[in-house]
Every structure is written in structure tokens, then in C-alpha cells.
Amino acid sequence: MPWVRLKERRRIALSNRPVWLDDKTKSITDPAIARETSLSRLLVTYIVTGLVFMLLPGTFLGVWNLINISSREAAESISPAWIQAHGHAQLFGWVGTFILGIGFYSIPKLRKRKPFALWSAWLTWVLWVTGVTVRWFSNIYPWHWRIALPLSATLELVAFLIFFQAVASHRSSRPPTPLEPWIFVVIAATLGLFASLLLNLGASFQLALNGGSPAFPHLFDQRYLMVSTWGFIVPMVWGFSARWLPVFMGLRPLRNSLLLPALAFNFLGVILAFLEHFFAGGILLLVGAVTAVAAIRFFEPAAKPAKTVTVHRSFPVFIRIAYGWLLIAGALGIWAAVTGAAPGIWGGSRHALTVGFIAAMIFCVGQRILPSFCGMRVLWSPTLMLVMLVLLMSGCTLRVVSEILAYQNYATWAWNILPVSALLELAAVALFAVNLIGTFARPPVVVASPLTMTTE
Numbered sequence: 495m496p497w498v499r500l501k502e503r504r505r506i507a508l509s510n511r512p513v514w515l516d517d518k519t520k521s522i523t524d525p526a527i528a529r530e531t532s533l534s535r536l537l538v539t540y541i542v543t544g545l546v547f548m549l550l551p552g553t554f555l556g557v558w559n560l561i562n563i564s565s566r567e568a569a570e571s572i573s574p575a576w577i578q579a580h581g582h583a584q585l586f587g588w589v590g591t592f593i594l595g596i597g598f599y600s601i602p603k604l605r606k607r608k609p610f611a612l613w614s615a616w617l618t619w620v621l622w623v624t625g626v627t628v629r630w631f632s633n634i635y636p637w638h639w640r641i642a643l644p645l646s647a648t649l650e651l652v653a654f655l656i657f658f659q660a661v662a663s664h665r666s667s668r669p670p671t672p673l674e675p676w677i678f679v680v681i682a683a684t685l686g687l688f689a690s691l692l693l694n695l696g697a698s699f700q701l702a703l704n705g706g707s708p709a710f711p712h713l714f715d716q717r718y719l720m721v722s723t724w725g726f727i728v729p730m731v732w733g734f735s736a737r738w739l740p741v742f743m744g745l746r747p748l749r750n751s752l753l754l755p756a757l758a759f760n761f762l763g764v765i766l767a768f769l770e771h772f773f774a775g776g777i778l779l780l781v782g783a784v785t786a787v788a789a790i791r792f793f794e795p796a797a798k799p800a801k802t803v804t805v806h807r808s809f810p811v812f813i814r815i816a817y818g819w820l821l822i823a824g825a826l827g828i829w830a831a832v833t834g835a836a837p838g839i840w841g842g843s844r845h846a847l848t849v850g851f852i853a854a855m856i857f858c859v860g861q862r863i864l865p866s867f868c869g870m871r872v873l874w875s876p877t878l879m880l881v882m883l884v885l886l887m888s889g890c891t892l893r894v895v896s897e898i899l900a901y902q903n904y905a906t907w908a909w910n911i912l913p914v915s916a917l918l919e920l921a922a923v924a925l926f927a928v929n930l931i932g933t934f935a936r937p938p939v940v941v942a943s944p945l946t947m948t949t950e
């Protein structure tokens with residue numbers, strides 16, 4: 495059965511053993527293998543696109559903004575449109591593109607579908623990339639922004655709806671089985687993405703008709719960011735964590751009964767924060783995060799050794815540090831809500847979340863699963879992975895601490911630390927891109943030889 499062989503090839507790619515296939519198995523005429531190849535090519539395109547957004551419109555602009563802020567020693571000294579261009583490129587251009595690509599790649603497999611129309615995935619890519627690019631330019635160069643801003647938001651929403659229709663309309667050929675809780679978490683996160691895109695569309699039209707610049711007003715931006723970070727990306731990471739990490743880290747069995755309450759606390763927190771009840775919302779977000787950590791059992795002794803053959807063996811340590819940053823982000827959010835207008839604490843909380851948690855999780859889990867999904871390859875350099883994670887975590891620690899000290903006027907020397915933190919994070923992000931591109935340039939682990947070698 496082609497499907498069985500395919501599953502076997504993916505399992506072996508994930509286990510990083512050299513695989514030997516006979517000529518029959520290698521046949522590219524096999525429809526399942528041909529489909530796998532097309533899906534891998536599609537995923538590589540999405541991932542490379544996400545890396546481009548991450549590097550230039552995202553991180554490079556973020557570093558530029560931070561260096562300007564610290565040289566002027568004033569958080570509000572640069573254009574809000576430039577800050578929002580950076581944020582949108584990171585959340586939607588990088589993380590969103592990764593998620594859409596992985597969604598197109600993996601959902602048909604999970605449902606064991608046979609025919610799969612790839613045209614919708616390519617159309618989504620074109621619309622999404624155009625939308626996110628137009629959005630970035632309309633924030634940076636406000637040329638015809640009253641047209642460009644709503645146009646970009648419309649393109650992003652249409653791209654999402656095609657994605658949603660593609661993944662929701664296919665039915666499994668097998669009898670229906672109850673969905674596992676982690677799938678609910680991923681579905682809820684997808685609805686969080688939908689809500690973010692709807693808010694983005696409404697606000698873009700509102701600005702185009704009545705606004706004076708392409709930047710969202712500060713308060714709306716704060717509320718909107720709650721939805722697009724805690725309401726979309728955080729539960730998406732929890733869903734993937736619940737799916738993969740018990741196996742990859744050898745954790746004790748998932749506490750499924752806690753996963754859905756974690757999601758409920760989180761969504762209630764997002765709704766309250768969106769309604770400007772930042773303190774109550776912040777408490778619920780933190781309770782949700784603690785509950786998710788308890789559900790996935792990150793900080794309990796592992797039941798089995800971690801499976802780290804394809805990545806650096808420090809992988810489980812960095813996952814735990816990333817979840818530590820999630821809790822810090824939640825706690826700082828509560829502190830910021832109590833303090834009121836406190837740009838340093840809000841900024842520290844957001845950076846702890848976006849870099850300490852989100853970027854670190856993508857760096858860890860991405861390098862564990864993407865090489866095998868993208869054509870059954872093995873990560874180019876586990877050592878580079880360690881170096882980039884150390885750089886990312888050092889940069890993030892320096893940034894969060896010095897942003898609070900500098901922006902809140904607690905210590906003026908901290909302004910000098912901010913550019914250092916930015917350069918450390920830039921180096922980490924660049925190494926992440928290099929490691930993935932180097933991985934995609936490697937040949938697949940599958941080579942011709944006896945099929946018997948494919949079994950473990």
C-alpha cells in the first residue's frame with residue numbers, strides 16, 4: 495500500500511536514520527509519493543517566504559526601530575506605523591505564513607485524504623503574500639495608503655477563507671472518530687486568526703475612510719494585539735505542543751482534561767482584554783498559561799528519554815525555557831495593567847511573549863519537524879541550533895530587562911543595552927534562516943537500497 499510506505503518514510507525521516515529503498519518504492523509514478531513531493535515543495539515555498547518576512551520586513555525593521563528608540567532615549571520617538579509594520583510582518587508575514595503552510599501540508603494527511611487540490615494552496619500563497627507585502631509598504635511609505643491598507647486586509651482575509659474552506663471541506667473516508675483535544679485547540683487558534691483578520695479589515699477600512707495615517711490608534715492596537723498574539727498564536731503553539739512534545743520530550747501522558755479549560759481561560763482572558771479589562775484579562779491569560787503547562791506536564795519528570803537525534807540534545811531545555819517566558823509574559827502583562835500607561839512593561843511583556851515564547855518555540859519545534867516535512871531531510875547543523883537558541887535567549891533576557899529599566903526611567907544605562915539585545919536577536923534569527931535553508935539544500939535521507947532497512 496502506497497500510504498503505508500509513505501507513513502514509513504516519514505517516520506524514518508523523523509527518526510533521522512538513513513533509509514534505503516528499493517527501486518519499486520522509489521517510483522515517482524506512485525501517486526501518494528508524488529503527492530508527498532508536491533506538498534513538500536509547497537511547504538518549502540511557504541517556509542522560505544516566511545523566513546524572508548521574518549528577516550527583512552520583520553526583524554531588520556525591528557532592530558532599526560529599536561536602535562533609533564535607544565539613540566533618542568524615547569520610546570515614542572518613532573512612527574507607530576513603522577512599529578506596526580514590523581509587528582504585522584512578524585505575526586502574519588512570518589508566523590502566519592508558516593502556519594498556513596504547515597496547515598495545508600498536514601491537515602490532509604491527518605484526515606488521510608486521497609485527492610487533494612493544490613491550486614487552492616498556491617492561490618492562498620499568492621493572495622496572502624501580496625496582502626502582507628502591500629500592508630508593509632502602506633505602513634512604511636504611505637503612498638495611496640487609503641487604498642493599499644484596506645486592499646491588503648481584504649487580500650489577507652480572502653486568502654485565509656480559501657485556506658479555511660480547503661481544510662474544512664475535505665471529509666475523511668473513514669468512519670468519524672471523536673476529535674482529540676489538541677485538535678480543538680488548533681481549531682480555536684484558527685478562529686483566533688480569523689478574528690484577527692476581521693478586526694484588521696474593519697480597522698483598515700475605518701482608517702481609510704476617517705483616519706489621518708495608516709497606523710492603528712494606540713488603544714485599538716493594544717486590544718487588537720491581544721487577539722492576534724494570545725488569541726491566535728499562543729493557542730496554536732499549545733496545540734502543536736500537545737500534539738508533538740509529549741513524544742519528542744518523553745513527557746508523561748498529556749492531561750487532556752486540563753487542555754480545554756486552559757483554552758477556555760485563555761479565550762476569556764483575550765475577550766476581557768479586548769474589552770479593555772486588561773487586569774482581569776491578564777489574570778485569566780496567566781491562569782490559562784499555567785493550566786496549559788500543567789496539561790502538557792513540561793515541568794514534571796519525563797517518563798522516557800527525549801527524542802533528540804535530529805536536533806541538538808538541549809532541545810527539551812529550551813522548550814521549558816520558552817514556556818517559562820510564556821509565564822513571565824503573562825505576569826508582566828498583569829503588572830503593566832496595574833501600572834497603566836507603562837510602555838516599558840507592556841513592551842517587555844510583549845517581547846517576552848513574541849520572542850521568548852513564540853520565536854523560541856518555532857526555532858525549537860520548527861527545526862525538529864520542518865526538515866522531515868520538507869522532503870524528508872535532516873537538520874543541517876544541530877550545533878548551529880544551540881548557538882542560535884543561546885543567542886535568542888540572551889538577547890531576549892537583555893531586551894526584556896533593559897526595556898523595563900530604560901522605558902520606565904528606572905535606569906538610564908539600560909538604553910545602551912537595548913541595541914546589544916537587538917543585534918543578538920538579529921544574529922539568532924539569521925542563523926535560524928541559514929540552518930533551514932542549508933537543510934532544504936541537503937538531499938533527502940532516502941537513498942536506493944534494500945527495503946528491509948526501512949523497518950526499525
Ligand code: HEM
Pocket residue numbers: 553556557559560563569577578580581582584585589715719841842844848849852853897916919920
Ligand atoms: C530582533 C528582534 C526584535 C526586535 C529588535 C524587535 C523590536 C521591536 C520594537 C522596538 C517594538 C516597538 C515596541 C517596543 O518598543 O517594545 C516592537 C514591537 C512589536 N514586535 Fe518586535 N522585535 C523583535 C522581534 C519580534 C518578533 C520575533 C515578533 C513576533 C514573532 C515581534 C512582534 C512584535 C509586535 C507584535 C510588536 C507590537 C507592534 C505594534 O505595536 O503594533 N517582534 N518590536
